[in-house]
Amino acid sequence: MDINKVGNYKNFLDLSNKELNSTNKNNNFSSFLSDAIGNVNQMQIDSDEYKKMLAIGEVDNLHDVTIASEKANIALQITMSIRNKIIEAYKEIMRMQF
Secondary structure, eight states: OOTHHHHOHHHHHTOOHHHHHOOOTTOSHHHHHHHHHHHHHHHHHHHHHHHHHHHTTOOOOHHHHHHHHHHHHHHHHHHHHHHHHHHHHHHHHHHOOO
């Protein structure tokens, strides 16, 4: 049983040291964030496609459908947690007195 296929969170955001250390002007926070959200969206689309294929009988292995669905669900939960933390930090900064 190979659990490395499911649990590598770095694949979720498609990060590598080369991308993080790059000085390219396109690698700013907004592009990083939009890429991460795009990856989450793609996971949701893939999960929906697996579900459609299961419904019409094109998928023989139910495990693949379940894994794709759970990956998309966990990715969405992580994204929402990060969003909530960013909003919380923003509100805290706005409450600061200078």
